[in-house]
Amino acid sequence: MxxxxxxxxxxxxxxxxxxxxxxxxxxxxxxxxxxxxxxxxxxxxxxxxxxxxxxxxxxxxxxxxxxxxxxxxxxxxxxxxxxxxxxxxxxxxxxxxxxxxxxxxxxxxxxxxxxxxxxxxxxxxxxxxxxxxxxxxxxxxxxxxxxxxxxxxxxxxxxxxxxxxxxxxxxxxxxxxxxxxxxxxxxxxxxxxxxxxxxxxxxxxxxxxxxxxxxxxxxxxxxxxxxxxxxxxxxxxxxxxxxxxxxxxxxxxxxxxxxxxxxxxxxxxxxxxxxxxxxxxxxxxxxxxxxxxxxxxxxxxxxxxxxxxxxxxxxxxxxxxxxxxxxxxDTPAFRRGSVSEREHVDSSATAAAQKTIPPASDESRHAATYIADLLARMAEAIDAQADELGRMDSVAGDGDHGIGMQRGSRAGARAARSAADAGAGAGTTLAEAGDAWSDQGGGTSGVIWGRILQTLGKTLGDEAPVNAAVVAAAVGEARDVVMGFGKAKVGDKTMVDAIVPFADDLSASVEAGRPLRVAWPQAAAVAEQAAQQTADMAAKLGRARSHGDKSIGTPDPGAVSFALICTTVAGELPPADGAG
Amino acid sequence: MxxxxxxxxxxxxxxxxxxxxxxxxxxxxxxxxxxxxxxxxxxxxxxxxxxxxxxxxxxxxxxxxxxxxxxxxxxxxxxxxxxxxxxxxxxxxxxxxxxxxxxxxxxxxxxxxxxxxxxxxxxxxxxxxxxxxxxxxxxxxxxxxxxxxxxxxxxxxxxxxxxxxxxxxxxxxxxxxxxxxxxxxxxxxxxxxxxxxxxxxxxxxxxxxxxxxxxxxxxxxxxxxxxxxxxxxxxxxxxxxxxxxxxxxxxxxxxxxxxxxxxxxxxxxxxxxxxxxxxxxxxxxxxxxxxxxxxxxxxxxxxxxxxxxxxxxxxxxxxxxxxxxxxxxDTPAFRRGSVSEREHVDSSATAAAQKTIPPASDESRHAATYIADLLARMAEAIDAQADELGRMDSVAGDGDHGIGMQRGSRAGARAARSAADAGAGAGTTLAEAGDAWSDQGGGTSGVIWGRILQTLGKTLGDEAPVNAAVVAAAVGEARDVVMGFGKAKVGDKTMVDAIVPFADDLSASVEAGRPLRVAWPQAAAVAEQAAQQTADMAAKLGRARSHGDKSIGTPDPGAVSFALICTTVAGELPPADGAG
The missing domain is CATH 3.40.50.10440 (Dihydroxyacetone kinase; domain 1)
Structure with missing residues (x-):
């Protein structure tokens, strides 16, 4: 150990x-x-x-x-x-x-x-x-x-x-x-x-x-x-x-x-x-x-x-x-033969680029603070489930989903808090959180969640008020990016199985005039249903493996963690549709 | 592991x-x-x-x-x-x-x-x-x-x-x-x-x-x-x-x-x-x-x-x-900088020297067969106690006494058997066993037991009949070699504590006219008594260490294994004094 x-x-x-x-x-x-x-x-x-x-x-x-x-x-x-x-x-x-x-x-x-x-x-x-x-x-x-x-x-x-x-x-x-x-x-x-x-x-x-x-x-x-x-x-x-x-x-x-x-x-x-x-x-x-x-x-x-x-x-x-x-x-851990002498370069660390916060509307800055709170709740929810997500992943994958989501969501929450505190709008706050999640989370989940937050941020921007229609549109964009990126289809038992019905249901509800505080929890329930199928398959596969059956496909706990995040957000929605 | x-x-x-x-x-x-x-x-x-x-x-x-x-x-x-x-x-x-x-x-x-x-x-x-x-x-x-x-x-x-x-x-x-x-x-x-x-x-x-x-x-x-x-x-x-x-x-x-x-x-x-x-x-x-x-x-x-x-x-x-x-x-595991090219030498293995068996009397060859049997019994006795000897050693030493005695006695027994089968006398058989014990046993016990057997062999020779007087004299020689070699005195809680009273008692008994089958077991009992004191101290030290007392001296299980070997030999002595 x-x-x-x-x-x-x-x-x-x-x-x-x-x-x-x-x-x-x-x-x-x-x-x-x-x-x-x-x-x-x-x-x-x-x-x-x-x-x-x-x-x-x-x-x-x-x-x-x-x-x-x-x-x-x-x-x-x-x-x-x-x-x-x-x-x-x-x-x-x-x-x-x-x-x-x-x-x-x-x-x-x-x-x-x-x-x-x-x-x-x-x-x-x-x-x-x-x-x-x-x-x-x-x-x-x-x-x-x-x-x-x-x-x-x-x-x-x-x-x-x-x-x-x-x-x-x-x-x-x-x-x-x-x-x-x-x-x-x-x-x-x-x-x-x-x-x-x-x-x-x-x-x-x-x-x-x-x-x-x-x-x-x-x-x-x-x-x-x-x-x-x-x-x-x-x-x-x-x-x-x-x-x-x-x-x-x-x-x-x-x-x-x-x-x-x-x-x-x-x-x-x-x-x-x-x-x-x-x-x-x-x-x-x-x-x-x-x-x-x-x-x-x-x-x-x-x-x-x-x-x-x-x-x-x-x-x-x-x-x-x-x-x-x-x-x-001639490297730290692998050396052989005689390498000619080399000139050393100046090893002073590359200066970190100074971040500038783009201007933002008051409404968007208010939404940013709310987004930072949401990301903190998401990180807590992931923390509580990280071991279970890791176990699920280790049945068929490399077992890093839990720890990756944990590190990514924590880093995302920290970055969002720091951007919001510095006066960033919703778009910049989400983009910063996405960069940090991707960088610290690593792995497949890191890159996908990084892209989701970055896409949400791009659609929301730093000026426009954040309302149900904008959120539904942003989620739809994120769905498209995820599908184009990972090349998985619905039914492949990946996060796509959850994000597609979630985005579709959310978009239909919002178009039908339902407020976000109604539409989101409903869509989250749909995502959870899809995720349950993945979890069931992981459990079945876990049992089957111990009996030597290798014929069952590979479930990915991405759908499960996606649903967990949607449900967490659902529980934190404000009574009125003022924020995302 | x-x-x-x-x-x-x-x-x-x-x-x-x-x-x-x-x-x-x-x-x-x-x-x-x-x-x-x-x-x-x-x-x-x-x-x-x-x-x-x-x-x-x-x-x-x-x-x-x-x-x-x-x-x-x-x-x-x-x-x-x-x-x-x-x-x-x-x-x-x-x-x-x-x-x-x-x-x-x-x-x-x-x-x-x-x-x-x-x-x-x-x-x-x-x-x-x-x-x-x-x-x-x-x-x-x-x-x-x-x-x-x-x-x-x-x-x-x-x-x-x-x-x-x-x-x-x-x-x-x-x-x-x-x-x-x-x-x-x-x-x-x-x-x-x-x-x-x-x-x-x-x-x-x-x-x-x-x-x-x-x-x-x-x-x-x-x-x-x-x-x-x-x-x-x-x-x-x-x-x-x-x-x-x-x-x-x-x-x-x-x-x-x-x-x-x-x-x-x-x-x-x-x-x-x-x-x-x-x-x-x-x-x-x-x-x-x-x-x-x-x-x-x-x-x-x-x-x-x-x-x-x-x-x-x-x-x-x-x-x-x-x-x-x-x-x-430039070595297998540590390399740095540029070492100039070196000429390789012929790496064909050095030919093992051919062993010749010196001539021996029938009586000595008979004793050699008996010695090989004794060494086999000793190896079995050590085998049975190896873990205990290791534990005793690990209280104060490096824990290798058990495994060293085990490897050494096995190698000694094999070498003695092969020498005796090839027609060697008692002296050559003991010398071969000593070389093998020292080489395979390693550590302190290996070198000491190697010297003991080599000394016994030198004194017994390949011609003279092996009788009580010769055995007592040989044991006395071995005692002197061990004392000169290891520089320990009686009371230092090493093998010396056992070999000195053993050799002295054996020599006195034989001089008093007792046959080896009487004298040896008596002397072995004396060695065992001395060894018991070392074992007691090891046990006391083991308990003391867990209570944080570092003031007690260092016992060496060499006395314990020496007594074990003497007792094993005592149990295998022939009814008449024909062999050592």
């Missing part, structure tokens, strides 16, 4: 400060994460990686000459926000384009894609290569749906080395994609980690048992067995990975980099005992082992587990991937 | 094989451990480090250019045997002398000192610098009695860099000693590790509590508190370490290297949060922080704990220690 922290809400900021203080030789802090503190002799393509925190050395520990140029750092197990990914990329860019590379998780994809759109709109060429190495997370014919685990390292390393050699963005992208095609991983777990400030582990595995294929955030595995001997585990790893040799590679004589990764509390000596057998088995299969790595490259706090990654270099010695894998690198 | 292993008895051999397979770029296997797989451009002083396994990257992970030349690897938490330390030093020596450096633990000191004597007898100049950085293990005026923890790294690194620069053995020794004088560490623990194959952790700390000053093998701490916040822990670390500034250093303007070390399952993100405060507090005290390290440098399997080490470089920038601390190094 995680024991050392102060206020859990400050964990990301504090670990970033400590990491930068310890690692100034390689990195400097920028808004949203870190970039190199050294300058390349010539401008190169910038490799920007990132993801949730809790996986050190992934991702910030891999920034430095020969590897990444920047890392966008999200909160614990939660994607960095769009702003964070964008900001780090802007700082890392050297005029030759940006390659985003990160593990394939929905929240990360949403945020990095949005950041990529922003960069492109500004004329910065940006490409993305997702890492999809975990063979248990989807079958081979859905390779692109697989999630990324310790195989991250191979893709980042090859891309970083190619950029260092001066390769173009096209070439770096091709090599990164090629490396991902050649990388396969397989993980097991014996026990879960407990996040800072939580009393329960994210998941548990019964004593003496091992979860096979379980993800690094506790995503469901595919099987459970007794804890094997070290030799048996090596046999399981190697035999299964040899069944999935990438196209174009012959096993006999293939040159392969094995990476045996500890997730936190399976320690070095145990890993070496396992590696002994891995090495023997690979050689027995006719494989040439090249420059292996045994250690901690992608952790999950102190989760007890390990994974084996194979990077298939090809059948010819000294090929392109082998040259790039073995090229020098 | 440790989960991944095969036969726990094979753990050391298997982890060594796996480590070397993964790390051939830096190391090659030699009998007893590893040495560099690269050749220095010019011969240098050889830095040989070592200790028990379970602390990776200490010690084998620190072998490579710019750091150590070889590491003697002991069994889990047990000192390497004399043979192992000697053999690694012989392989590492380049004709310019050897510096032994390791943490100050009794078993390591016994074995490395004996190896040093052997090297000196062969004309190889050899010096020793003990690491004594743990401020809680003895008061400042007994600095030389302190044990070594993560501060190992500073001493090894400075010595390795000095050797790399071509410094003489005198100079390397001086610098290593100076570095130890300038190094202070302070550790805490939240929970113990469980060794491979064991079902109980080596120690436990109550949930929500923190042991202050507890050693890396679970040696008693000095206090217990609630788990503090990260900031409070940093405050505790820094304030206490600032109370013990080495002589000749002014705090204000002092240049200091902080090393924040995780012991296994306190993970990187937590360490960074703690480091944030450490860095702030040091700067607030006017200290100049130089090249800090945050990570895992000396672990204890998956023990939950961490320590802060401060290396006080001095008050002038760019001094001697600073130059050597920041010099390039």
């Amino acid at each position: 995680t024991r050392l922290f102060n206020d859990p809400d400050d964990f990301l900021d504090e670990l970033t400060e400590g990491f930068v203080a310890a690692s100034g030789r390689w990195v400097r802090a920028v808004p949203g994460g870190v970039v190199r503190s050294t300058r390349s002799p010539e401008p190169t393509v910038a490799i920007v990686i990132g993801g949730g925190s809790g996986h050190y050395p992934a991702f910030a520990g891999l920034v430095g000459p020969g590897l990444a140029h920047g890392a966008a750092m999200g909160n614990l197990f939660a994607s960095p926000s769009t702003q964070r990914a964008y900001s780090v990329a802007k700082e890392a860019d050297q005029g030759r384009g940006v390659l985003f590379s990160y593990g394939n998780y929905a929240g990360d994809v949403l945020n990095f894609d949005a950041a990529q759109d922003q960069l492109k709109a500004e004329g910065i060429d940006c490409r993305t290569v997702l890492v999809t190495d975990d063979i248990w997370s989807a079958p081979p014919d859905e390779f692109e749906k697989r999630r990324g685990i310790a195989g991250d390292l191979t893709v980042f390393k090859v891309a970083g080395a190619a950029a260092e050699e001066g390769a173009s963005l096209d070439e770096v992208e091709r090599l990164a994609r090629h490396t991902n095609d050649r990388t396969r991983s397989f993980g097991v777990a014996f026990d879960g980690c407990t996040l800072p400030g939580k009393s329960e582990p994210l998941f548990t595995v019964p004593q003496g048992r091992m979860a096979v294929g379980l993800g690094i955030h506790g995503e469901p595995g595919i099987d459970e067995t007794d804890v094997p001997t070290a030799d048996e585990l090596a046999e399981l790893f190697v035999s299964r990975l040899l069944q999935e040799v990438p196209e174009g590679v012959e096993v006999s004589g293939a040159r392969v980099v094995p990476i045996l990764n500890g997730l936190g509390s399976v320690k070095y000596e145990e890993l070496f005992v396992v590696y002994r057998s891995v090495d023997r088995l690979l050689r027995a299969a006719g494989v040439e082992v090249v420059d292996p790595e045994v250690g901690e490259f992608c952790t999950s706090f102190d989760m007890a587990g390990c994974s084996l990654t194979l990077l298939w270099l090809g059948n010819e010695p000294g090929g392109e991937l082998e040259r790039l894998w073995t090229a020098p690198a | 440790t989960r991944l292993f095969n036969d726990p008895d094979d753990f050391l051999d298997e982890l060594t094989e796996g480590f070397v397979a993964a790390s051939g770029r830096w190391v090659r296997a030699v009998p007893g451990g590893v040495v560099r797989s690269t050749r220095s451009p010019e011969p240098t002083v050889a830095i040989v480090i070592g200790g028990g396994s379970g602390h990776y990257p200490a010690f084998a992970g620190l072998v490579g250019p710019g750091l150590a030349h070889g590491a003697a690897m002991g069994n889990l938490f047990a000192s390497p045997s004399t043979q192992r330390a000697y053999s690694v030093a012989k392989e590492a020596d380049q004709g310019r002398g050897v510096l032994f450096s390791y943490g100050n633990y009794a078993g390591d000191v016994l074995n490395f000192d004996a190896a040093q004597d052997q090297l000196k007898a062969e004309g190889i100049d050899c010096r020793t610098v003990l690491v004594t950085d743990d401020i809680w293990s003895a008061p400042p005026d007994e600095f030389e009695k302190r044990r070594g923890i993560a501060g190992d790294l500073t001493v090894f690194k400075v010595a390795g860099a000095a050797a790399e620069e071509g410094a003489s053995l005198d100079e390397v020794e001086r610098l290593a000693r100076h570095t130890n004088d300038r190094t202070r560490s302070f550790g805490v623990a939240f929970d113990g590790c469980t060794l491979p194959g064991k079902s109980e952790p080596l120690f436990t700390v109550p949930q929500g509590r923190m042991a202050v000053g507890l050693g890396i093998h679970g040696e008693p701490g000095i206090d217990e508190t609630d788990v503090p916040t990260a900031d409070e822990l940093a405050e505790l670390f820094v304030s206490r370490l600032l109370q013990e500034v080495p002589e000749g250093v002014e705090v204000s303007g002092a240049r200091v290297v902080p090393i924040l070390n995780g012991l296994g399952s306190v993970k990187y993100e937590e360490l960074f949060v703690v480091y944030r405060s450490v860095d702030r507090l040091l700067r607030a005290a006017g200290v100049e922080v130089v090249d800090p390290e945050v990570g895992e440098f000396c672990t204890s399997f998956d023990m939950a704990g961490c320590s802060l080490t401060l290396l006080w470089l001095g008050n002038e920038p760019g001094g001697e220690l600073e130059r050597l601390w920041t010099a390039p190094a």
Whole structure:
């Protein structure tokens, strides 16, 4: 379990400060994460990686000459926000384009894609290569749906080395994609980690048992067995990975980099005992082992587990991937060979932009104060349900929904209060709350709720009085944004299942002339009904999983938290229609 | 807990094989451990480090250019045997002398000192610098009695860099000693590790509590508190370490290297949060922080704990220690800067020397078979009591007595059986058993029991019949060797308390004409009585510790296991005096 922290809400900021203080030789802090503190002799393509925190050395520990140029750092197990990914990329860019590379998780994809759109709109060429190495997370014919685990390292390393050699963005992208095609991983777990400030582990595995294929955030595995001997585990790893040799590679004589990764509390000596057998088995299969790595490259706090990654270099010695894998690198957590001396850049922190509050009407400022109160109530309601939301998410997802909503809603409430106190109107207050929610909440829920509040703010503005018609219209806009953004349809068991009937019902009621204090609670009841179906499915799936039935689809607690927020707002509506 | 292993008895051999397979770029296997797989451009002083396994990257992970030349690897938490330390030093020596450096633990000191004597007898100049950085293990005026923890790294690194620069053995020794004088560490623990194959952790700390000053093998701490916040822990670390500034250093303007070390399952993100405060507090005290390290440098399997080490470089920038601390190094687990390319040496394993069995009389061969049976019974008796012996040792020592006696007696029994089966006499059989016991048992008990069996073997020889007089004489020799070797006196609550009355009583009885089957059990009863006093004291101390009384001396379960062995032998004596 995680024991050392102060206020859990400050964990990301504090670990970033400590990491930068310890690692100034390689990195400097920028808004949203870190970039190199050294300058390349010539401008190169910038490799920007990132993801949730809790996986050190992934991702910030891999920034430095020969590897990444920047890392966008999200909160614990939660994607960095769009702003964070964008900001780090802007700082890392050297005029030759940006390659985003990160593990394939929905929240990360949403945020990095949005950041990529922003960069492109500004004329910065940006490409993305997702890492999809975990063979248990989807079958081979859905390779692109697989999630990324310790195989991250191979893709980042090859891309970083190619950029260092001066390769173009096209070439770096091709090599990164090629490396991902050649990388396969397989993980097991014996026990879960407990996040800072939580009393329960994210998941548990019964004593003496091992979860096979379980993800690094506790995503469901595919099987459970007794804890094997070290030799048996090596046999399981190697035999299964040899069944999935990438196209174009012959096993006999293939040159392969094995990476045996500890997730936190399976320690070095145990890993070496396992590696002994891995090495023997690979050689027995006719494989040439090249420059292996045994250690901690992608952790999950102190989760007890390990994974084996194979990077298939090809059948010819000294090929392109082998040259790039073995090229020098110098980062806080991954170093090899001799990197030439680099000039250090001034690491004084980028000055925070001064916020100006746009002028607003008295009515809108009054509404803003009311909005700030509402957001505070929402944060309290989420707080009370956060553990339950997390449990629901961990049945089928990565378990971060509760903590993400909690952090996001708290940050949103704080930002709204501070904007309203500074005299902002309703629109600016909502926009500020949306930025903060997205930034601090992270993950899928962070980006969606950020967009919802930003959209509401845009529609409400800082001048016009806030009335039922305006609110209904704003909610309709938010619904459209969410649908366009997440690509889910009604019936997919996501937040869309709740926001669509809610917005439709609210709009119809308001058009029929009902006041907001009648229309909203009615619409909220509709949303709650939709959410109940998702909750039922999560419960059913929870029971089914323990009986080994994997056939049921994936419910997302987004609908449940959406309904919770609608209901909370319903209970706080003023007697007259003066505010939103 | 440790989960991944095969036969726990094979753990050391298997982890060594796996480590070397993964790390051939830096190391090659030699009998007893590893040495560099690269050749220095010019011969240098050889830095040989070592200790028990379970602390990776200490010690084998620190072998490579710019750091150590070889590491003697002991069994889990047990000192390497004399043979192992000697053999690694012989392989590492380049004709310019050897510096032994390791943490100050009794078993390591016994074995490395004996190896040093052997090297000196062969004309190889050899010096020793003990690491004594743990401020809680003895008061400042007994600095030389302190044990070594993560501060190992500073001493090894400075010595390795000095050797790399071509410094003489005198100079390397001086610098290593100076570095130890300038190094202070302070550790805490939240929970113990469980060794491979064991079902109980080596120690436990109550949930929500923190042991202050507890050693890396679970040696008693000095206090217990609630788990503090990260900031409070940093405050505790820094304030206490600032109370013990080495002589000749002014705090204000002092240049200091902080090393924040995780012991296994306190993970990187937590360490960074703690480091944030450490860095702030040091700067607030006017200290100049130089090249800090945050990570895992000396672990204890998956023990939950961490320590802060401060290396006080001095008050002038760019001094001697600073130059050597920041010099390039390239090892499996510690790399910095650019190390010039090195030539690789042939890493084919050194051929094991062929053993020849000296001729023996029929009577002595008969006795040898009987001795092998006795050793098998002894191993069984130790097996049954190993956990109890470990518990007794953990009250005051490092808890390895049980597992060390278990591994040693098993290895001794196997070696005796194989020698006797090959036709060896009593003397050779005992000598072989002693070598194996010492090598596999490790620690203090390993070296002492190795010497006892070797001494018995020398006195008995391979020709003479084994009778009561010879046995009594041999036991007397063994007693003298043990007393000369360990420097303990009767009453110090060590094995000496049991072996002295046992040998004296046996000798008197045999001189009085009693047969061995009468004399031995009588003497064994005397040993048992002495051992009981040690056991009582351990129990009393165990109770006293939980009441906070630290004033009671240190009992050593060596007397208890000695008596156990004597009693076991007593039960197996033949009706007539034909065998020993």
